Amino acid sequence: MKKNKLLLATAILAMTLGMASMSQNVKAEGGVSTGSILNVKKTFSSYNDIEVLMPNATFTFKIQADTVKNGEKDKKSGLDIKTGIMGEGLVDQIVTYTNDSKPVDKEKNVNFDFSKVEFPNVGIYRYKVSEEKGNVAGVRYDDKTWTVDVYVVSENGNFIPKYIISTTTENDKKPIVFDNEFTTTSLIVKKQVLGNSGDKTEGFDFTLLLKENSLFEKGKQVSLIKITSDQKEEKVKVTIGEKYDFKLKDGEQVKLDKLPIGINYQVNEKDANTNGYTTTAAILEGNGTSQSYTLDSLKETDLSIDTITVTNKRDTQVPTGVVGTLAPFAVLSIVAIGGVIYITKRKKA
The missing domain is CATH 2.60.40.3050 (Immunoglobulin-like)
Structure with missing residues (x-):
């Protein structure tokens, strides 16, 4: 059965x-x-x-x-x-x-x-x-x-x-x-030049380093786009584990819009705080508030877009000692001119 x-x-x-x-x-x-x-x-x-x-x-x-x-x-x-x-x-x-x-x-x-x-x-x-x-x-x-x-x-x-x-x-x-x-994320680095003697035509030297880790090996590449002040685009490759050198003028930027999440990066301006410029950097994460960024410090990418603005400001003022130095000569000039006028009037008389 x-x-x-x-x-x-x-x-x-x-x-x-x-x-x-x-x-x-x-x-x-x-x-x-x-x-x-x-x-x-x-x-x-x-x-x-x-x-x-x-x-x-x-x-x-x-x-x-x-x-x-x-x-x-x-x-x-x-x-x-x-x-x-x-x-x-x-x-x-x-x-x-x-x-x-x-x-x-x-x-x-x-x-x-x-x-x-x-x-x-x-x-x-x-x-x-x-x-x-x-x-x-x-x-x-x-x-x-x-x-x-x-x-x-x-x-x-x-x-x-x-x-x-x-x-x-x-x-x-x-x-x-x-x-x-x-998901990927984006990193944007912008240049801003301020001040009455800031040169907006000068190109400032930068470096970008993407650090290798267990997820992303040294030698692999990601795309970077450089956007000039007249909005022209230049596309290059950045190699993980190797410093990438680039120049930025006022109003120019580089953008990595296919950057992996979970990778560390460093952004630096080579000659910061030289030639009379004061250099500062600020980072804006996503739609949050801007905060200070220390150049060449490590930052890990996440879902939010990182926008770093590096500002060089240079103001030139008239040296304070110039007026004091010229004052005695100004007084002597006035006296000399007065003397010439007096002698001329005596002769006419």
Whole structure:
């Protein structure tokens, strides 16, 4: 009797999922796959700009047994839904990206293999798959949890996984996809010249250093745009770990609008506070208030845009000793002129 029930359950299962398995090779997006392999896709769907630097990062995907209520059954097949059984092949899967990854590399795949799991009977074994939340700056992790049902049947005296169905929390059958995003930020450096003797045509020497770290390696490059006072743009590459030299006149700026989040930078004016200039720097973060920035100090990028304005001010005044030095000569000149006038009048008389 027990054997007959087992055969009946297997037959019902095959009939229930037969059509799904027949169409699996043609329509994989249905979220139903045949066999023992569960595929998981990882992507950054919004990553389309080749100039944006991908961080060095790993992403971990976990599979766990999902607890179900005792006596829960699948309405269509009548099979028992059971808590998943863990085993060899159901270990964490890791996806790796590097600074060399480009938009063409954004999609990656990993597999969970149920073939070596020892199932005790036919039925539907339920699991859940999720992405482990990491701490890479600027990355948004996918917080979806997928429900995975493994349909186990009896073949040649063994209980084997025959079909795998993955669903979202909305119970919609779909292939498992984890879609992440990462955000860039901007750094702007502006030059301002003030004072009655400030030379607005003079180019001042600057350096910019992007510091390498575990996320962004030395030697990798990001784009920089120099905007001149007449709004002409010049595009160059800045190398991480190497100082970049540039000149700015009054009203000019450089802009890194695809700068990674989580990288440290230093901005410096080489000849600050020389040639009679007083040099100050201020930083505006996002829409906040401006505050003092110490030239050549380290600052880490975050979601807010950093705008650094470096001001050189020079005022020239008449030296205070000039008036006092000329005064005696002025008095003597007046006396001399008066004497000439007096003598002239005497002669005429």
